[in-house]
Structures are given as structure tokens and as C-alpha cells.
Amino acid sequence: DAMVIQNPRYQVTQFGKPVTLSCSQTLNHNVMYWYQQKSSQAPKLLFHYYDKDFNNEADTPDNFQSRRPNTSFCFLDIRSPGLGDAAMYLCATSEGYSSLSKLFFGSGTQLSVL
Amino acid sequence: AQKITQTQPGMFVQEKEAVTLDCTYDTSDPSYGLFWYKQPSSGEMIFLIYQGSYDQQNATEGRYSLNFQKARKSANLVISASQLGDSAMYFCAMREDPQGGSEKLVFGKGTKLTVNP
Numbered sequence: 001d002a003m004v005i006q007n008p009r010y011q012v013t014q015f016g017k018p019v020t021l022s023c024s025q026t027l028n029h030n031v032m033y034w035y036q037q038k039s040s041q042a043p044k045l046l047f048h049y050y051d052k053d054f055n056n057e058a059d060t061p062d063n064f065q066s067r068r069p070n071t072s073f074c075f076l077d078i079r080s081p082g083l084g085d086a087a088m089y090l091c092a093t094s095e096g097y098s099s100l101s102k103l104f105f106g107s108g109t110q111l112s113v114l
Numbered sequence: 115a116q117k118i119t120q121t122q123p124g125m126f127v128q129e130k131e132a133v134t135l136d137c138t139y140d141t142s143d144p145s146y147g148l149f150w151y152k153q154p155s156s157g158e159m160i161f162l163i164y165q166g167s168y169d170q171q172n173a174t175e176g177r178y179s180l181n182f183q184k185a186r187k188s189a190n191l192v193i194s195a196s197q198l199g200d201s202a203m204y205f206c207a208m209r210e211d212p213q214g215g216s217e218k219l220v221f222g223k224g225t226k227l228t229v230n231p
Contacts, residue, residue, distance in 0.1 A: 042205060042221040043159070075147075088157050092219075099147035099211045101168060103219050105159035 003027050006091050006106035013081050021076040021109045023091030032074040033103065034066060034088040043090055049074060050097070056099050078111075087114045117141065120220035124230050127196045134181070134227045135191045137206035145211035148189040149219065150180065153203040162204075165189055173203050196229045203227075 005024045010012045013019040023032065033051050034102040035043035049068045063085070065077040078085055088110050127133040136137045139148065150162040151157040165173045165180045181190040193200055206222040 024162075037226075040224075042223050045218050048218070062124040090157075090159060092159070099209045100164075101143055101163055101209070102149060102161050103152075103159075104161070111156065 004091060004093055004104050005105035006008050008109060009107065010110050010112070012112045012114060013078075015083065016080045018076050019081055019111070021078075021089050021091075021111070022084045023074045023076070023092045023106055024072050025074075025104075026072070027093055027095075027102070027104060028071060029093035030071075031094045031096060031101075032068060033094075034064075034074070034076050034093040035092065037088040037090055037108075039087075046076070065071050081111070083113050086111055087106075115180075117220045118208055120206055120222035120225050122225045123184075124226045126230060127193075129198060129229055129231050130195055132192060132194045133196055133227065135193070135204050135206075135227065136188070137190055137222060138186070138188045139189065139208050139228075141208065141210055143210040147209045148180070148182070148187075148211070149207045150178070150191045151205045151207060152220075153205060153224075155202070159171070159205070163191065192226075198229050200230060201227060201229045 011077050033048040035044045037043040046060045064078050067075045088108045090108045091106045094101040094103050117140050146167045148165045152160045163173050163175045163178045165181050165182045172182050177194045179192045203224045203226050206226045209219045209221045
């Protein structure tokens with residue numbers, strides 16, 4: 001059974017056209033993360049939520065926003081996608097911040113910007 | 115400074131043989147966790163194995179084992195009896211204790227493993 005679900009699997013958008021990626025979880029985890037992964041690179045953390053507390057990484061562009069309306073759902077909004085935003089976007093969850101807590105990942109959304 | 119170093123961009127192994135993927139890490143925090151994830155071409159990150167900094171024994175999960183050498187700050191992944199389905203990117207990652215470090219999981223650059231028939 002899928003525990004972290006990302007939709008859609010593939011997303012195509014136009015340059016400058018806002019796009020929203022979604023993530024849901026059935027694990028009831030406190031923490032939800034959004035990572036960006038460009039081709040042949042390591043995942044890069046954009047931001048995360050601990051419950052409703054939002055934590056932005058210092059180098060995450062303002063173009064990227066997130067919403068977490070409830071425990072189960074988290075959204076990534078890209079207000080004006082540029083060509084450089086084409087990437088795989090990975091959602092992940094964990095129980096908490098402990099060094100013991102592993103991250104559970106969804107299958108990702110591959111974003112293309114035309 | 116790089117916290118996780120994976121020095122092998124690519125590795126090749128024959129089917130049914132064992133392979134070791136290297137990972138070294140850098141932390142001053144006494145409490146941390148080390149993780150290995152597999153990422154097939156489909157993109158999903160699959161958790162493989164975990165080692166805590168205070169664990170006395172090396173972690174094992176089926177065909178995966180972790181060669182943890184704390185003094186050398188290395189956490190190499192050993193895959194025994196390689197299968198064609200093991201062909202994927204492998205990421206080593208570390209999570210430090212939030213008391214003294216960060217709440218985030220930091221990844222290495224990955225090693226691409228190819229299993230040859």
C-alpha cells in the first residue's frame with residue numbers, strides 16, 4: 001500500500017504558468033518535506049513542515065511556496081516556473097526530527113517546463 | 115563543507131557477486147543516523163538500511179549490510195549476491211541530532227550501480 005502519494009507522476013507546464021504539485025500521506029507523520037532533484041544530482045531540501053510550522057531553507061527561491069492544510073496533505077506551488085525549475089520533486093515524511101527517524105518518500109513528480 | 119562523501123560516481127558488478135559502495139561522513143555531533151537509499155530510474159527513493167551512531171553492531175537487512183567504522187567515519191553499503199534489479203542510484207545520507215545539528219537529511223551525490231548479467 002502506498003504510504004506517501006504524489007500526484008501527478010509527470011507534470012508539464014509552460015514558462016511562467018503557475019503549477020501545483022500535491023502530496024498525501026497515510027502514515028500520520030508530523031513532518032513533511034519537499035525536495036528538488038535535478039538530473040544526476042542529490043536531492044536538495046526546499047522546505048519542510050513540522051505539523052503546521054513551516055521551515056524554509058535559506059537558499060530556496062521565493063518562487064517556491066508550500067501549503068499544508070492538514071496532517072495528510074502538502075502542496076508545492078511554483079508561482080512562475082522557469083526552465084531551471086524542471087526537475088524531479090520528491091515529497092517525504094518522517095515521524096519527527098530524531099536522528100533515528102527515517103524518511104519515507106513518494107514516487108516523485110517529474111516537472112517539465114516548456 | 116561536504117557532510118556526506120560518495121567517491122564512486124559509478125560502479126559495475128557482475129550478477130551474483132558482492133559489491134561495496136563507499137560513504138564517508140563528517141559530523142561533530144555524537145548522535146546521528148546514517149541511511150542508505152536506492153533510487154531506480156523510476157525516481158522513487160527506497161529506504162534500504164539504517165545505522166545509528168550508538169549502535170554496537172553493523173546493521174543488516176537481507177542482502178544489504180552496512181560496514182560501519184565510526185573512528186574512520188565511514189558507512190559503506192555492502193550488497194551481496196547482486197541482482198539485475200539492483201541497478202540504480204544509491205544515496206548515502208545522514209541525519210544529525212536536532213540538539214546539536216539539523217533536522218534535515220543530508221544526501222551524498224550518489225553512486226550509480228550497474229549490474230551486468
